[in-house]
Amino acid sequence: MRVWQVSTFGIESLEFAERPDPIPGPAQVLIKVHAVSLNYRDLLMVKGIYNPKLSLPRIPCSDGAGEVIAVGKDVTAFAPGDRVAGIFMQNWLDGRPTPAKIKGALGGDIDGMLAEYVALNEIGLVRLPTHLSYEEAATLPCAAVTAWNALEAGGIDASGIEAAGVKAGSTVLIQGTGGVSIFALQLAKLRGARVLGISASDKKLQRARTLGLDAGVNYRENPDWDGWVAEQTHNQGVDLVVEVGGVGTLPRSLRSVRMGGVIAQIGVLSAAAEPLPVPLILHNQVRIQGIYVGSRQHFESLNQAVSASQLHPVYEGFPWTQAREIFARMESGTHFGKLVLKVAS
Numbered sequence: 001m002r003v004w005q006v007s008t009f010g011i012e013s014l015e016f017a018e019r020p021d022p023i024p025g026p027a028q029v030l031i032k033v034h035a036v037s038l039n040y041r042d043l044l045m046v047k048g049i050y051n052p053k054l055s056l057p058r059i060p061c062s063d064g065a066g067e068v069i070a071v072g073k074d075v076t077a078f079a080p081g082d083r084v085a086g087i088f089m090q091n092w093l094d095g096r097p098t099p100a101k102i103k104g105a106l107g108g109d110i111d112g113m114l115a116e117y118v119a120l121n122e123i124g125l126v127r128l129p130t131h132l133s134y135e136e137a138a139t140l141p142c143a144a145v146t147a148w149n150a151l152e153a154g155g156i157d158a159s160g161i162e163a164a165g166v167k168a169g170s171t172v173l174i175q176g177t178g179g180v181s182i183f184a185l186q187l188a189k190l191r192g193a194r195v196l197g198i199s200a201s202d203k204k205l206q207r208a209r210t211l212g213l214d215a216g217v218n219y220r221e222n223p224d225w226d227g228w229v230a231e232q233t234h235n236q237g238v239d240l241v242v243e244v245g246g247v248g249t250l251p252r253s254l255r256s257v258r259m260g261g262v263i264a265q266i267g268v269l270s271a272a273a274e275p276l277p278v279p280l281i282l283h284n285q286v287r288i289q290g291i292y293v294g295s296r297q298h299f300e301s302l303n304q305a306v307s308a309s310q311l312h313p314v315y316e317g318f319p320w321t322q323a324r325e326i327f328a329r330m331e332s333g334t335h336f337g338k339l340v341l342k343v344a345s
């Protein structure tokens with residue numbers, strides 16, 4: 001089979017290589033991969049920033065969707081013809097995370113999905129929502145599960161300790177218009193929340209408005225966007241910040257969240273511009289909740305919501321022969337929503 005693999009770090013070094021077809025073990029399912037989506041983490045992985053000690057060669061990308069074409073003798077949950085996606089951490093099935101459960105991430109600890117065929121344990125799979133194409137479903141495993149978990153973490157009833165979940169009446173702030181943020185927008189609107197957003201691009205903000213964004217501001221032209229959030233919320237602050245910027249945005253996120261509100265700390269996109277205003281955390285009794293994707297159970301709950309609402313993910317699709325160009329597109333930050341590679345065999 002053909003795969004893309006990282007033998008030496010760097011986008012230009014991505015290799016289109018031949019490997020033997022995988023043979024499923026007794027508890028495994030053989031999947032013909034139809035589509036793969038990119039996450040910022042995959043870009044960091046390919047560049048050697050995510051884990052400089054990663055054992056190489058490694059097939060990148062955690063997120064893929066495909067069709068079951070064979071199953072091992074002990075497999076009971078899946079049969080040929082089923083449409084499936086792998087869960088991000090193959091061992092986190094449900095419950096709270098543990099060091100053991102968060103091992104086995106696709107496209108990191110183990111080979112990922114950017115291949116014609118993949119063999120995975122049946123416990124590491126979910127069925128796809130039936131109304132989604134393979135390209136659409138390939139966007140879900142990392143970004144959508146992460147956004148879903150962030151929305152579960154913060155809501156209007158939160159005392160600062162108890163999680164209530166975003167609901168009608170909540171106000172949510174998203175940062176940028178990449179994969180996680182656009183899912184957070186779509187899923188928050190499903191729950192009836194008001195969503196504010198910041199972006200480097202007015203055009204992207206306009207496009208986000210067509211998906212339900214209530215108000216947006218350009219953070220390049222208005223670097224003091226926390227002041228804009230205060231205006232938008234009558235100085236109350238938002239219930240939840242879906243924090244993808246990291247150290248460069250966290251100080252303003254702390255000034256944007258309401259007293260007793262939640263910051264779902266997800267991303268690492270920016271560098272520190274100022275020290276962290278720690279007193280704000282305690283004075284405003286803010287809960288900073290780290291999010292690391294989620295479990296199979298989270299993915300299944302997300303899929304139920306996606307099916308019930310007939311939600312369609314937002315993505316830009318390309319042939320997988322253009323993998324290098326599409327990693328470079330992600331690096332440039334010019335995309336909106338998800339980037340998807342259609343795998344052809």
Ligand SMILES: NC(=O)c1ccc[n+]([C@@H]2O[C@H](COP(=O)([O-])OP(=O)(O)OC[C@H]3O[C@@H](n4cnc5c(N)ncnc54)[C@H](OP(=O)(O)O)[C@@H]3O)[C@@H](O)[C@H]2O)c1
Binds near residue numbers: 041178244249267338
């Ligand atoms: N913890 C987890 O489980 C988890 C899961 C998924 C992703 N992540 C992390 O979350 C981040 C986003 O991931 P992604 O896959 O959604 O990335 P992505 O699709 O590449 O989106 C990134 C977007 O963020 C915006 N952005 C960049 N710098 C910003 C800044 N300083 N302030 C505000 N917005 C900024 C840009 O949008 P505009 O052009 O609109 O400004 C950019 O296009 C990454 O750091 C990734 O590693 C973490």
